Amino acid sequence: MLMTDNRQTEAAWEYHDGTKHSYRSVRESGHFLDFSNYPMPFKIYKTLEPIPLPRDLPPLAMPLLEAIAEPGTGPPGERVPDLAALAATLHLSAGITRGPRGKDVEVQFRAAACTGALYHVELYVVCGDLPGLPAGVYHFGVHDAALRRLRAGDFRAVLVNAAGAEPAVAAAPAVVVCTSTYWRNAWKYEARTYRHCFWDTGTILANLLATAAGQRLPARVVLGFVDAPVNRLLDLDSDREVALALVPLGRSAAPPPARAPAIGPLNLDVEPYSRFEVDYPAIRAVHAASSLGSPEEAAAWRGGAPPGDPPPPAGPTVALQAPSDAEAPADSVTEVILRRGSTRRFGHQAITLAQLSTLLDRATQGVPADFLDPPGVTLNALYLIVNAVDGLAPGMYVYHRGPRVLEQLREGTFRREAGYLGLEQALPADASVNIYFLADLAPILARFGNRGYRAAQLEAGILGGKAYLAAYAQRFGATGLTFYDDDVTGFFSPQARGKSVMFLTAFGHPARRRAT
Numbered sequence: 001m002l003m004t005d006n007r008q009t010e011a012a013w014e015y016h017d018g019t020k021h022s023y024r025s026v027r028e029s030g031h032f033l034d035f036s037n038y039p040m041p042f043k044i045y046k047t048l049e050p051i052p053l054p055r056d057l058p059p060l061a062m063p064l065l066e067a068i069a070e071p072g073t074g075p076p077g078e079r080v081p082d083l084a085a086l087a088a089t090l091h092l093s094a095g096i097t098r099g100p101r102g103k104d105v106e107v108q109f110r111a112a113a114c115t116g117a118l119y120h121v122e123l124y125v126v127c128g129d130l131p132g133l134p135a136g137v138y139h140f141g142v143h144d145a146a147l148r149r150l151r152a153g154d155f156r157a158v159l160v161n162a163a164g165a166e167p168a169v170a171a172a173p174a175v176v177v178c179t180s181t182y183w184r185n186a187w188k189y190e191a192r193t194y195r196h197c198f199w200d201t202g203t204i205l206a207n208l209l210a211t212a213a214g215q216r217l218p219a220r221v222v223l224g225f226v227d228a229p230v231n232r233l234l235d236l237d238s239d240r241e242v243a244l245a246l247v248p249l250g251r252s253a254a255p256p257p258a259r260a261p262a263i264g265p266l267n268l269d270v271e272p273y274s275r276f277e278v279d280y281p282a283i284r285a286v287h288a289a290s291s292l293g294s295p296e297e298a299a300a301w302r303g304g305a306p307p308g309d310p311p312p313p314a315g316p317t318v319a320l321q322a323p324s325d326a327e328a329p330a331d332s333v334t335e336v337i338l339r340r341g342s343t344r345r346f347g348h349q350a351i352t353l354a355q356l357s358t359l360l361d362r363a364t365q366g367v368p369a370d371f372l373d374p375p376g377v378t379l380n381a382l383y384l385i386v387n388a389v390d391g392l393a394p395g396m397y398v399y400h401r402g403p404r405v406l407e408q409l410r411e412g413t414f415r416r417e418a419g420y421l422g423l424e425q426a427l428p429a430d431a432s433v434n435i436y437f438l439a440d441l442a443p444i445l446a447r448f449g450n451r452g453y454r455a456a457q458l459e460a461g462i463l464g465g466k467a468y469l470a471a472y473a474q475r476f477g478a479t480g481l482t483f484y485d486d487d488v489t490g491f492f493s494p495q496a497r498g499k500s501v502m503f504l505t506a507f508g509h510p511a512r513r514r515a516t
């Protein structure tokens, strides 16, 4: 077994530096997409009986723009999800919402954006007895919208113990566990997939947090847990699939039983994803190096995040024009999530400063997460390339969350640069705005060890996912994008010197289809 230490942070740096994209690296990569070995985007247990989830669920009426700004606490008192609430949560986070369509392969598109539409993130539920669902460990089968029970009984104590008695986990009637099956994304993205693990979990969690808020269920993202027992509980082959995040859902005064039944291996049969899989040791190495070994280590890991805010403005600033709740579009959580789908071509039509303000304001109210304490702190700062926003001069900006102002770093037209930085694609050049999420990894790794890398990537994915939703709530479009790492930092420097790019999203109005 690999002996590693979360405090030896060369491992996170080595992974991050080793998976940067540059003009050269992209050209020198000999990788090609082998469609004859295309990975199936579903995990299908061959022998477990499906437990169909209720379908015709009532829409969640809370305005999406309100839901994404909620603090994750829900109203006080007992909040126990029933089977319908669980079904809504799973469907609106990771369920199939559109399709099938596609060029090389037919894709059934899902509630949350995912790199390459490869859908490598799986959801499990570990719960006590819920109304409509007996205690157990379940897998959410996306292909048929059904649960499958891996283990019968109340196993929540395994998670409570693994998370060092994290209070939200200890009080949760149900915990959603997100995993990644590396190969299903590495087929296209190779070792860079470990970043995508957190990006693509992040967009799912943005939806999940909004869906929980829409049902007035407390929800929290927990990253501080001992990895091995969680992987064992889900019977994962941890060289190929690992647990990435726990999301305690709901709150109950009745604590789970202090001891869980024994967790022996299950060796359940799963449909193969591909004819063969390729192993990327760099992924396994950084995951092992960012793993925690004991409940005490997990308990000491959470909280105390170094704030990622930029230094106070030194240049000209523009105040946000965020509307009040009453003025903001009121499209519901369900409507917006079902409407979302990444824009494939942006027109050059501007969005307004009020729309950009609403997006920035609502998407950055904070993420309820164990590593973000005090509440409201974020690890990432937002850097913008503004191409076309009515009421805001084109140029580069950094966002200050406290005073809610955009600081102009340089005025100018940067469409060409935006296209280059976003991996030479048309989408970032044509968009109205590009928002980069940048983190200063040195203090983050100093506080959290290698696991801080997971936290910084995941937080950026959640914030990016919320921003995606905020765009669709206001009826314009968005897409995630990938980028040339060091060139982005260079572009925003000197302000951004030393920072690392975690995530990129572009926003704008979709191009009108040409009449044929």
Ligand SMILES: Cc1cc2nc3c(=O)[nH]c(=O)nc-3n(C[C@H](O)[C@H](O)[C@H](O)COP(=O)(O)O)c2cc1C
Pocket: 109, 110, 111, 112, 113, 114, 115, 116, 117, 199, 200, 203, 340, 341, 342, 343, 423, 425, 427, 479, 480, 481, 482
């Ligand atoms: C983090 C992230 C990065 C992405 N990068 C790109 C990209 O570089 N180019 C692109 O055309 N689409 C990109 N996408 C969009 C995905 O291809 C899209 O989400 C996926 O095909 C699923 O479609 P949907 O978002 O419409 O549901 C990205 C999405 C995410 C979440």
